[in-house]
Amino acid sequence: MQLNFYKVIPTIPRPLLHLLPLALLMLILFSLPAYPFQNKLLLTSDTIYPAPCYLTFFKEEKEILTIAEVMKIPTENFKPIPDCSPNFGIDEKGYWFRLEIRNENPEIKEWWAEIDLNTLDKINFFLVDSSGHSIEKFAGNLFPVTMKDTRHRNPLFRMKLEHGKEYTLFIRAASTTFVGFPLMILPLSRLHEKDLTYQMFFGIFYGIIFIMIIYNLILYFYIKDRSFIYYVLYMVGMTVNFLCINGYFTLLPIPFSEYFNYHVFNLDVCFITFSACLFTKAFLNTRLNSPIAHKILNVLQFLCLFLMVCEFIFPKQYLVPITNLVTLLTIFIATGISIHIWKKGYTPAGYYLLAFSTLFIAVIAIILTNFGLMPLNWLTLNGMQIASALESVLLSFALGYRINVLKKSKEDFQEKLITQLQVNEKIKDEVNRNLENMVQQRTSALEATNKILSDQKRIIQQKNTDITDSINYAHHIQKAILPETDVLEKYFAESFIYYQPKAIVSGDFYWFSQLNVNGQNRFIISVGDCTGHGVPGALMSMIGNTLLNEIIVTNKVVNPSQILMELNNSIKKILKQEITFTSAKDGMDISVCSFSMDRASLKTTFMSLSGEGRERNKEQFLEMPDNLIRLEFAGAYHPLLHFRNGQATILLPDRTAIGGFTSENYSFKNQELDINKGDTIYLFSDGYGDQFGFDKNHSTKKPKKFTKKRFRNLLTTIHSYPLKEQKEILMQTFDEWKQEEEQLDDVLVIGLRV
Template sequence: MRKTFMKWLLNAFLIFFTIHNGLAAETSHQKTIELTENIEQLTIGKYLEYFLDPTLSYTVGRIHSNETNDHFVPLNKDVPNFGPSRSEYWFRFKIKNLTSSSTWILEFDHPGVIYSDLYQLKDQNTKDFKKISPGNLNPNGPKSTHRNQIYYLDLPPGEEQIFYLNTRTYGGLPVPIRIFTQERFLQYSYHEQIAFGMYFGVMFVMALYNLFVFFSLKDVAFLYYVMYTTSVVLLQIGILGYGKMFIWEKNGWIDLNFFPVFNISIIISLSLFTKKFLNTKEIIPVLDKIFNILICLQPLNFLLILLLPYDKEITLNLCLTVPFAVLVFIAPLIAMRRGYTPARYFSISFASILIAATCNALMYANILPSNFFTENGLYIGSTIEVILLSFALVDKINILKREKETAQEQTVEMQTLLADSYKAMNASLEKTVEQRTRDLNETLKQIRADLSMAKKLQQKTLPKLNLEGKSLSILTHYLPMSEIGGDFYDIHELEQGYFRIFLVDATGHGVQAALSTMTIKAEYEGIKNIRTKPAHLMETLNNECFTKYKSMNLLFSAIIADIDLNNKSLSFASAGHPPQIFKNSSNTDVLNAAGSIIGLKKNANYQSVDLEIETGDRIFLFSDGIYEEFDEDKIEFGADRVFSLLSLDSDMGHVVDKLLLEIEKHVGPSGQQDDITLLSIEVL
């Protein structure tokens, strides 16, 4: 009961406020809009009556009833202006068409409304209304074709029509409503688009120009100015409705809060620009601290956007804008009095925009009336500001230029003083460079000779095969990446018809890897003639290398393969080596055995894998360099291509040559990036 009474009391108060609002000009009967042949455009604010619905519950039928008829308040202004409110507004007007044209256009020049629907009374007896919506301006609808609410009116000649406009906004609500003929509206829209195009064109060009100046001079003041100009443009885009049309059409939160968000951005960027441009830290320390406080308070201001109702937040922002504008206006005046020349242009340029912005803010707060200057002041003021501020930037550039010229003169004097000593030092340096170049060439020559000798020695360590009369064919290919490499292999006949093959790939490349292979060869020579399983031999080699060379971090992958032609068998073990390839008459498969690389840990276990072999079988043993080769696009040659090529049913020599040729084509001019060793074995 108490809540019902309070709700009734609130409605009574609001209705009383509406009736006695200062916008009410009279209590006489509503005037009818008469459209004659000489009218092409008409602002109809003074023909409107309005009703305020704080409950958001009224329908057009209820609005047209006798219940509210006496509560409509007439207006006497061409462009009425209401302050921020969360209520719903109903506007009523009558139109009598005294022309021969039945099609007219109604424009509600307020892009920021939440919704706006027009109702036309079609039948006085049945109270039948026709709803005329702006159609494509709803937040979730297709993209708008016009920034404002546009309604096409069907006005039969000689008849009087009654209309109700229902709208709501969280911000201030100026009501510039106009009626146009179709031809006049096209002209009006065309000229409006040209004017806004010129405005945004000037703002864009100046922002882009200052951005280039920033990249050229590396002066952060120009970057702050670009941020400020961009914030102003985004604010204007939002106010004019282009933001909802083209940028944030699907984001209702930004469409609702763009004014406080970009206003905060303007305060931050303009504070930073003023501090940097006027050097307030040195010239006006007190104002510099105030600007710092303002900047630090803006995150709190942004948080209030999320917490406060929109009408409260926009009122807060508008109240902050005026003292901030005064502060920015005072700063260059003080700087000018203290001898900072560029501040004069700064003062004049910001005076224009701040006066215009203040008037615009006061208009939205319903303090100043809506007219051409208060509506378009931001565009006029910001355009003047951009032009005048360019003079300030040029003046600052000239100051920097003069400072640079002075520095250059001092540099020239210093260069003159140092010229003689530089020439003497240069001559001495040239002699030193020549001597060092000769020394380096001698050293390089000696290194090349050493590498050539190392290459010959490494080649000598590789086994020389004599398989004449043997039932085994082995083709060997050893292709180091540089003069010497980190791959090594050994092939020897343990006893008649029993061959042992050892293949090593040491970590690293070049000299270091080559020296590692010499150490590995020495250790292997001591155990290679032991008649035991490859896995046991690998375990012995691992323990020897781990014990003796742990401090040297000697690590390598290896494979041991025993081929017994007498028993037609193959036994092999792998120590971290990639899978090898075995091909028989029916298929091609990979040879794989588990085991970690040599030298990684002591007492590692290795696995021997045994296979039966027969005449015509092929075994391909290789290092990982055969498939870890990359072309210019960093594409790997790949194990799959190696497997495919080695699976070909052709002469083994032809198969191997084709594989190596494909690798050479793949790496191209860059050359191979790893050592390549390939042992191709065929049972005869």
């Protein structure tokens, strides 16, 4: 789509659009000095004398020279300034300037030497009379105000010149930016007139800038468009830049104002470029109109921030040319982006291009001047202020035009939106009518479906009730099969059984019985943990309970290892595990403990020994106390924990289960232990230690296992307590650990105290 630039900006005459961007450049290029070089400046009248055409210069190559060394340099070594343009570009070397002068005006004896440039760092001024006597004065950004001859925005030196006498001026100038030397000699009256003219010019300029800043601030708070605040930042940066160039920062009544003026200039150039990138992105809406350009401007912003940081790290003479190049690059890129977006049909880009074109030309001229590629004159020194004032006015109109464009776009969008809403309303009415018909049809179908679902729900609820009732009845059966706990009180001083199934029925079970076999009074107790829990585990527990009755009560098997071997063979036979592996994992973990409850039974054991063994153990048997009980133990994955006088003993089980992959006629290890009165014994399944939960402090976000180690430590801590109190502690600890977590397995713990 081709756009007509003049239709975009209809309020500006077409010839002006051609001439406005080029006018400043033409004035700069053709305002070259046309004065021939002369050897001596004669002060004859009350006027301003531009001195560049009378100056000769000498460049320091290696070390800084003194005035005495410079005065010894032959006159022919001082060269005239080319084209009377005292611009030497960016050069950190020092330059010596020589000017021969004679006062031919008898009425004026006080003359002033002014350098109309405020970017020089150090200026040493020497006035040498015909006798060789010299007077030294100082100026420049790095000299404090107290060392300067006169408090003025420009380097200014007062000279008392006698009528008819000849003098020689030696001036050394050095700078880390660019070295320019627009020297002029003038009387006090002309100095006042010149300052008055400049103050009027600067007053108008800074007034325009101030009004534009306030105007755009008001627009920002009213419209809330970020482009206005970015433009305000840009204008503030430009204002600071001009205050540096015009030397007003050196006049501030603050400590180290000369240091501030020295460093703030290059820093402010980076800030101006940074804020110009921000404004360009917001004004041209590059994120939407040109994403690639948006990214390029982001890179330039980052580069500007990096240079601002480097200002406090690296020497200034290296940063000044880089900063100028980055600014020049930003100008060309921003111009190209505005042209590209304008051609795409975004009309505010035309105003942006017009407003910035004059400023861009002035900036280019300043940068070329800094590199010594353009002459140093009034227009190159002040063209930036003129272009900036013009640019601020044009850009404020551009922002206003952008507001109108956005407002019109908003109105067009609202109109389209209203039209679309009306169409949508008609579509909605038609859809609603169709939906009503569909709803009526589907309502009938849903009512029929709901009736079917209701009947099915009722059937499922009834079946669920029947199943639950069956399981509850199974619970009563399982509870009836388990032995009465009162039996334990007849044989042990204290006891407890902590039994907490995961479901209604349990896969954990306990079995105990007292019987007399061959005159031996035995009490056998067992804790079993069948495969699974709930109904499958309960079925296995009933099988285990039945088999233990058969093996121990009926068949009178009282040796724990023999009991486990018989139980293993019976389980494998009942579940047909010797034939098929379909049920290979079904079985149980179990511990069996047999107590010899009187000394007579121990005597029977003693008498069964051989002659040599009986003789060896005779003395030990006779020394046995009457209350001594012999304990025999065998286990399949379930250990026994024994405490006596605070010392713990663990009888470890065989690491194999009953049934499953355990071979037929597997021989379990039988272990014996003497039990004294007051000893405490614990049998338990693995449900307590395997429970997941949290400690009291909730130190972890994820639940963790209670662990067998923590369970054994808990028993070690409480083993001396009364057993009823131990049961309460175990129950409370389990509930506090589990909290809201689901119980993972059946829990069974039996404690006995002899």
